[in-house]
Amino acid sequence: MEGAGPLFQMEGISKSYGGVRALQDASLSIRAGTIHAILGENGAGKSTLIKVMAGVVSPDQGQMMLGGNPVQFASPAAAMEAGIACVVQELSLIPELSVADNVVISNPPQRFGLIDRTAQRRIAEQSLLRAGAGDVHPMALVKDLPLSRRQMVEIAKALTRKPRILILDEATSALTASDVSKVFEVLKRLRSEGLALLYISHRMNEIAELADECTVFRNGRNVASFPAGTKSDGEVVQLMIGREYQNVYPEKPTAQADAKPLLEVQNLSWANRLHDISFGVKPGEILGLGGLDGQGQRELLLALFGVLRGLEGEVKIEGKATKLDSPASARKKNVGMALIPEDRKTEGLMLPMSVRDNLSFASLDMLTVRGIVDKTKEAQSIDEMVKLLAIKTGALDSPVSSLSGGNQQKVVIAKWLMRHPRIILLNDPTRGIDVGTKQEIYLLMRRLADQGAAIVFYSTDYAELIGCCDRVLVMYNGAVETELLGDEITEHALISSALHIRPKENQPRERVSR
Amino acid sequence: EPEVVSGPAAEPDCFAPWSADTKFFKFPKKDGPYRIALANGYIANTWRIQMVQTAKAYAAQPDVAAKLKEFKVVSTGEDVPAQISAINNFIDSGYDAIVVNAQNPTAFAPVIKRAKEAGVVLVAFDNTLDTQDAINVNVDQKGLGVLWGDWLVKHLPNGGKVLEVRGVAGTSVDTDRHNGIHETLQASGKDFKVTEVMGKWDDGVAQKVAADAIATNGPFDGITAQGGDTGVVQAMIDAKHPFVPFGGETENGFRKFCAKFSGEGLKCTSAGTGPAQVAVAIKTAIAALEGNVVPQSVKLPLAIVSDPDFKDGQDYFSGESDNFFVGNSFPTCGINFTAQEIMGQSKENQ
Amino acid sequence: MKDWQYRLAEHRGTLIALAIFIVMFAIYTANHPAGFTANVVQTAANKGALLAFVAIAQTLVVITAGIDLSVGMILLLTNCLASWVVVGSPMETAFGAVLVLLAGAACGALNGAIVIYGRLQPIVATIATGAVFYGVALLLRPFPGGSVNEDLADALTGKIFGVVPASLIVLLAVILLVWIPFSHSVYGRAAYAAGSSEPAAYISGMPIRRGKFLAYTLAGLVAAIGGLFLTFFSYTGEAAYASGNAYTLFSIAAVVLGGVSLFGGKGSAVGAVFGALAFRTIGDLLFVFDLDPLWQPLFQGLILLAAVSLGAFALFRVKNRLEWFL
Amino acid sequence: MVPVTANALPQFIRKADPAVLTAFGCIILLLVIGGIYSRSFLSPEYLLQQLKVASFLGVIATGMMLVVLLGQIDLSVPWTVTAGAMMACAVAAYGPVGVALAIPFGIFCGALIGAINGIGVAYLRIPSMIVTLATNAVAQGIMVIYTGGFSPQDSATDAMRYLATGTILGIPNAAIIWLILGVATVFVLGRTSFGRSVYGIGNRERAAYLSGINTRRIVMIAFAASGALSAFGGVLLAGYASKAAQSMGDAYLLPAIAAVVLGGTSILGGRGSYMGTVAGVILITLLQSILSVMQMPEAGRQITYGLLIILMLLLYGRSPAIR
Numbered sequence A: 001m002e003g004a005g006p007l008f009q010m011e012g013i014s015k016s017y018g019g020v021r022a023l024q025d026a027s028l029s030i031r032a033g034t035i036h037a038i039l040g041e042n043g044a045g046k047s048t049l050i051k052v053m054a055g056v057v058s059p060d061q062g063q064m065m066l067g068g069n070p071v072q073f074a075s076p077a078a079a080m081e082a083g084i085a086c087v088v089q090e091l092s093l094i095p096e097l098s099v100a101d102n103v104v105i106s107n108p109p110q111r112f113g114l115i116d117r118t119a120q121r122r123i124a125e126q127s128l129l130r131a132g133a134g135d136v137h138p139m140a141l142v143k144d145l146p147l148s149r150r151q152m153v154e155i156a157k158a159l160t161r162k163p164r165i166l167i168l169d170e171a172t173s174a175l176t177a178s179d180v181s182k183v184f185e186v187l188k189r190l191r192s193e194g195l196a197l198l199y200i201s202h203r204m205n206e207i208a209e210l211a212d213e214c215t216v217f218r219n220g221r222n223v224a225s226f227p228a229g230t231k232s233d234g235e236v237v238q239l240m241i242g243r244e245y246q247n248v249y250p251e252k253p254t255a256q257a258d259a260k261p262l263l264e265v266q267n268l269s270w271a272n273r274l275h276d277i278s279f280g281v282k283p284g285e286i287l288g289l290g291g292l293d294g295q296g297q298r299e300l301l302l303a304l305f306g307v308l309r310g311l312e313g314e315v316k317i318e319g320k321a322t323k324l325d326s327p328a329s330a331r332k333k334n335v336g337m338a339l340i341p342e343d344r345k346t347e348g349l350m351l352p353m354s355v356r357d358n359l360s361f362a363s364l365d366m367l368t369v370r371g372i373v374d375k376t377k378e379a380q381s382i383d384e385m386v387k388l389l390a391i392k393t394g395a396l397d398s399p400v401s402s403l404s405g406g407n408q409q410k411v412v413i414a415k416w417l418m419r420h421p422r423i424i425l426l427n428d429p430t431r432g433i434d435v436g437t438k439q440e441i442y443l444l445m446r447r448l449a450d451q452g453a454a455i456v457f458y459s460t461d462y463a464e465l466i467g468c469c470d471r472v473l474v475m476y477n478g479a480v481e482t483e484l485l486g487d488e489i490t491e492h493a494l495i496s497s498a499l500h501i502r503p504k505e506n507q508p509r510e511r512v513s514r
Numbered sequence B: 001e002p003e004v005v006s007g008p009a010a011e012p013d014c015f016a017p018w019s020a021d022t023k024f025f026k027f028p029k030k031d032g033p034y035r036i037a038l039a040n041g042y043i044a045n046t047w048r049i050q051m052v053q054t055a056k057a058y059a060a061q062p063d064v065a066a067k068l069k070e071f072k073v074v075s076t077g078e079d080v081p082a083q084i085s086a087i088n089n090f091i092d093s094g095y096d097a098i099v100v101n102a103q104n105p106t107a108f109a110p111v112i113k114r115a116k117e118a119g120v121v122l123v124a125f126d127n128t129l130d131t132q133d134a135i136n137v138n139v140d141q142k143g144l145g146v147l148w149g150d151w152l153v154k155h156l157p158n159g160g161k162v163l164e165v166r167g168v169a170g171t172s173v174d175t176d177r178h179n180g181i182h183e184t185l186q187a188s189g190k191d192f193k194v195t196e197v198m199g200k201w202d203d204g205v206a207q208k209v210a211a212d213a214i215a216t217n218g219p220f221d222g223i224t225a226q227g228g229d230t231g232v233v234q235a236m237i238d239a240k241h242p243f244v245p246f247g248g249e250t251e252n253g254f255r256k257f258c259a260k261f262s263g264e265g266l267k268c269t270s271a272g273t274g275p276a277q278v279a280v281a282i283k284t285a286i287a288a289l290e291g292n293v294v295p296q297s298v299k300l301p302l303a304i305v306s307d308p309d310f311k312d313g314q315d316y317f318s319g320e321s322d323n324f325f326v327g328n329s330f331p332t333c334g335i336n337f338t339a340q341e342i343m344g345q346s347k348e349n350q
Numbered sequence C: 001m002k003d004w005q006y007r008l009a010e011h012r013g014t015l016i017a018l019a020i021f022i023v024m025f026a027i028y029t030a031n032h033p034a035g036f037t038a039n040v041v042q043t044a045a046n047k048g049a050l051l052a053f054v055a056i057a058q059t060l061v062v063i064t065a066g067i068d069l070s071v072g073m074i075l076l077l078t079n080c081l082a083s084w085v086v087v088g089s090p091m092e093t094a095f096g097a098v099l100v101l102l103a104g105a106a107c108g109a110l111n112g113a114i115v116i117y118g119r120l121q122p123i124v125a126t127i128a129t130g131a132v133f134y135g136v137a138l139l140l141r142p143f144p145g146g147s148v149n150e151d152l153a154d155a156l157t158g159k160i161f162g163v164v165p166a167s168l169i170v171l172l173a174v175i176l177l178v179w180i181p182f183s184h185s186v187y188g189r190a191a192y193a194a195g196s197s198e199p200a201a202y203i204s205g206m207p208i209r210r211g212k213f214l215a216y217t218l219a220g221l222v223a224a225i226g227g228l229f230l231t232f233f234s235y236t237g238e239a240a241y242a243s244g245n246a247y248t249l250f251s252i253a254a255v256v257l258g259g260v261s262l263f264g265g266k267g268s269a270v271g272a273v274f275g276a277l278a279f280r281t282i283g284d285l286l287f288v289f290d291l292d293p294l295w296q297p298l299f300q301g302l303i304l305l306a307a308v309s310l311g312a313f314a315l316f317r318v319k320n321r322l323e324w325f326l
Numbered sequence D: 001m002v003p004v005t006a007n008a009l010p011q012f013i014r015k016a017d018p019a020v021l022t023a024f025g026c027i028i029l030l031l032v033i034g035g036i037y038s039r040s041f042l043s044p045e046y047l048l049q050q051l052k053v054a055s056f057l058g059v060i061a062t063g064m065m066l067v068v069l070l071g072q073i074d075l076s077v078p079w080t081v082t083a084g085a086m087m088a089c090a091v092a093a094y095g096p097v098g099v100a101l102a103i104p105f106g107i108f109c110g111a112l113i114g115a116i117n118g119i120g121v122a123y124l125r126i127p128s129m130i131v132t133l134a135t136n137a138v139a140q141g142i143m144v145i146y147t148g149g150f151s152p153q154d155s156a157t158d159a160m161r162y163l164a165t166g167t168i169l170g171i172p173n174a175a176i177i178w179l180i181l182g183v184a185t186v187f188v189l190g191r192t193s194f195g196r197s198v199y200g201i202g203n204r205e206r207a208a209y210l211s212g213i214n215t216r217r218i219v220m221i222a223f224a225a226s227g228a229l230s231a232f233g234g235v236l237l238a239g240y241a242s243k244a245a246q247s248m249g250d251a252y253l254l255p256a257i258a259a260v261v262l263g264g265t266s267i268l269g270g271r272g273s274y275m276g277t278v279a280g281v282i283l284i285t286l287l288q289s290i291l292s293v294m295q296m297p298e299a300g301r302q303i304t305y306g307l308l309i310i311l312m313l314l315l316y317g318r319s320p321a322i323r
């Protein structure tokens, strides 16, 4: 790697939103041919920083230099022009357009002034292949793709621009381990081709594998920069959260009470996507759902929550067959179910509405008397939840969209905990959440279980499943492949069942990055 | 196609020529019974509903029915091209005559051409056509304005403040009536100060704008309104505006008010364009098909009733709806429908 | 999925509109006293093409997730203008026609400027500009009148070789010369993208403002072609308020029947054209069924209601209730 | 944590939407301009007359606002208004019971049309812009048949007249009705789970559904309410004009939409306050009235009306910039 001067520099960058200081006198310097990781807890200002770099947000103060020359970006287009491409945390794909349209979007090939669809397709196919997403059909509409595929398309799109600087803001947060390893190969190749890469992730293992340099942000400032590998995970985390950090996962109870299952599923099937699934969850138990992404885990959770039509099989609550045909029926007192959905921005929150209104939204039935909201009770419950989850917000009346990703996720969880649910379904709840907050969520899950809740927890992160779950169902192609109990829950077991490889017979070939 | 001949027309009392220089047509005689179509535009107001009902009732009269093989009505809404297309379709389907209440007086030139080529008799009424090539049946819209203007001149010998509630902007009917009023007031040489508002031939709108005008520019010494008259009187009552001379159309509600408040100064003249003119139009079409001489432009008498001649059960009907237009008979043509028999017909049928 | 399946899915809305139109038109001509003749087709084509122009104009705006409630008034305004200027010698007529098209484009551009640069919500912005356009139309034609070059008018509303309606050729030309280039250009794509997700399009560095502005401007232009055609069809100009409003509302119905999403980002003007033709055929059905005149409006309303409910059948196949929500 | 400076302002101003404040400012400006043209624009009679007339639009716009908050629109207003008015008058022909039931029956008919809209939008997922267009056509068709075939009674009952034209202590009853309705609406929108759900659905129906809200029922109720309110507006209009007539609702669709949006409610749903709608209704009514009596040709009136609306919106109704 060449030791030339920095390719890109930012100095004294500040940005406030109303009273909130997202960035304060922040600076950053990145070199070509390196991968520069940015770390920091939720709300530290990472996304804001890269939005400034990408011309999405204009800073209140500060300068940027590209290749030694001062630059200013009036728009994303201007930043792109300068060779900065960005894979943002908020996906930037156009849902109604095809994958190919999206991939070439900023500079489509043209003939006689019109877009050349044939050439576009060729370019898109190449880019998808380069991004390790050769399985995505270029004519598919983006809105029809699962989140993880969309994220891959997003990366393909960024690559198509042939950028000098590529920014990835939690670009892997929705990806499964196998996708992540494909993406990593791509990123490493790009590094060797001389690009500067800026990489934001809350997954420490990813950073350990990829990064050459690290910068830690806290409260809108860069607090430390150091070559990767020179600090232990513990030290890094301490820099991030400003306190000592250990013991991520709470202790699991040694023995399970032999209570009756609270939630029981028998021979559940749906539309060729779920096949003959049976299991039970007891109060106090955390049941994990594992497997590669897209094996029916999300559908299973939606089915339980009453969203899917045409289910076969039976769902029993406390041994009684119960028909759940809407989230409204699932959240009823006699069922007491809650679902933390997949996509907080479109399924969990009403972004323009206030934090307050979002928090009480799922519990309105409990906070009202004959349809009229009891304001005092509402305020109490909200207060309780803000404290319980330590939600960081300027004012409860500000729109929830102004919270950082992690705090938004906390709001989603809080709005359901307000109902004191007995059965809690979590659909990858720690996606895009910093280690500190993650730990809080693990603790919370265990505490809720200890208080008698039955928890079903889907995660794309194997470590979480291992750390948190009493039992894990590994799914493959819409069916339960394996059930792992207690000590059986190891990374090895999880991966081999996920890949549909019989343990003992075959060792997993692929070692998924950690 | 038709021969241009000299008058008089077959039934000179009914088929009165518009003016001295009106041409007369003699179409080649066709053998009946005939297929006649009515191409109406807009349908959703009382006038038009009453008109369509009158047309049906007229076509069902035994002596008329005997001459008709088919009588078909289509309403195409506000859209001129839709009406043009409907007429084209009638022509292509071989109808003998087409009666039309045109959404636009100037838009039908291509259709008139086509009808002529096909030997189809085209008769326009109410909203007639600006043409010498088709038959028009109408009251004199400008004459209506003149009538109202004269009424005000007569009752306000010293001139004064007048409220004019107009119809729908951009239509020739509105423009003609408006011009009639203004030319008359001007010609009187007296000092008239006119406040104009647009009532859109709708009672609700007319009432609202009249109320506003009264509150800001009132009180007025005289009022004239085309359509929406009942609403205008209602606005006067609400504002406790003194009753003043009024020139208006023939809505039953308006005439009820005229009769009731005549003593308090609501001196009305009520005249207008009765929906029964459709019957005259059909009659004209049949006459033309039978090879009789008809004027190119038929002038209908205005059914005028003026203060103090409003008689219950004849000029207005105190027990009936406000909304129908009373002037619904043309005795010179042997067309003598009363409005209630038209609007109530299905009720009796049941 | 195979390529052809994706293609089919892409054009689904347009194909359904085509199918609805064909079924309706077949019923119509089968029952028409004159049958499927060149004259009947010409009559239907002229009436249909006029609404089709307005529907194309509406589509251009709707794909940006906007709506143009002034489109009927642009039609009136350009109709009134055409009844003044599209007359005289061939040169004068041509010059007049260009002037009319420019006027329409200017109206569209004004809408675009207000919505995009003024950042007003399109519904209410175009209600307001609609009032302005109507006012100008009324200034031009306080009452109906005017004239048009009748040779040109007859040629464009007549039949070519005695069979093919000229209006359909003009319609085809508009699609080939305006719609296809626009929808396949970078700006057209930006307009679609902005309609689908404006923030995403913005972050992707697309020229959304220029794309949307172009869409609004072309909408005005195509509405003006409609205005010209209205003039050719009626030889005259008229500022008929109710008629302008009717065209606006019909254009929305046509666009929806044509499979264009009112939420933006999806659909094609070709679909909207079939939607317009189908919508017009609803009115024609009155002609072939012997309905009591008073029942005709209800009949039309019910067919419209049935036609727009057709899409709802797909709903019963939805297995994931989340798909209800877009 | 609310910043300290903001606390210095009284609660109601701090909470008020700047758009609403500006809208009220525009009303005052309009009156001042009107007053310069003629003193009578400031006379109590004129102002009360405007308040009365505004109330009809206000009632109709209340329903429109409900559906607009959901991100929907109701284009069936014209013939729902008419149907409400005509049906109320028609039922009054049936003896004293009919007279007593006139108003509720008229409103009921509107609710029925609204419910059909609601079924179309909520259950069949047809875009509201098009279902309501279709039901409007159907309602018109039914009214045409009814008028032509049944010779219905169309004069308003005394109760309808009293509600629309009577006064209490000089205040028009219509205005009092609007006030009561307005207070109820503010309460429903702000303090009930129905109101919260309306905002939630307007922002993101999918999230509202996953929160366990029966979103389809809420949408359905909102449309039914909008229909009922339109019909109630029609009942009042019939009382005002003493009778019901065809197409009496035509003049209310575009003004209702304009009033709601001028009042700062987002046409995309989820955002807007009732005070804004009040301001919008008064603005539109005054504007129409002042333009109507200023002696200006119709063309000039239309142009001025359009330009003033754009101007006012540019003043305060702009969407936020993307960056």
Ligand SMILES: Nc1ncnc2c1ncn2[C@@H]1O[C@H](COP(=O)(O)OP(=O)(O)OP(=O)(O)O)[C@@H](O)[C@H]1O
Binding pocket: A017, A018, A020, A021, A022, A023, A040, A041, A042, A043, A044, A045, A046, A047, A048, A049, A089, A401, A402, A403, A404, A405, A406, A407, A432, A433, A434
């Ligand atoms: N549009 C906005 N309006 C108001 N406040 C904002 C806005 N965007 C970000 N903020 C605030 O700025 C701060 C920094 O947010 P940012 O999204 O940059 O954090 P982050 O480090 O990316 O966090 P995460 O890891 O959760 O994504 C947060 O406090 C956030 O609430």
Ligand SMILES: Nc1ncnc2c1ncn2[C@@H]1O[C@H](COP(=O)(O)OP(=O)(O)OP(=O)(O)O)[C@@H](O)[C@H]1O
Binding pocket: A074, A075, A076, A077, C198, C202, C205, C206, C207, C208, C209, C210, C211, D321, D322, D323
């Ligand atoms: N949708 C939008 N809303 C608000 N501002 C925008 C939007 N799109 C672009 N801008 C702003 O407009 C300016 C030009 O942006 P850009 O070049 O990306 O768009 P454009 O469509 O090419 O615009 P223009 O045609 O005006 O040059 C930038 O300053 C950007 O902030």
Ligand SMILES: O[C@@H]1[C@@H](O)[C@H](O)OC[C@H]1O
Binding pocket: B045, B047, B048, B126, B127, B173, B201, B226, B227, B249, B273
């Ligand atoms: O003549 C007018 C008629 O055409 C219209 O339909 O109703 C009002 C009448 O004045």
Ligand SMILES: [Mg+2]
Binding pocket: A046, A047, A048, A089, A404, A405
């Ligand atoms: Mg972030």
Ligand SMILES: [Mg+2]
Binding pocket: A042, A089, A170, A404, A405, A406, A432, A433
């Ligand atoms: Mg984050």
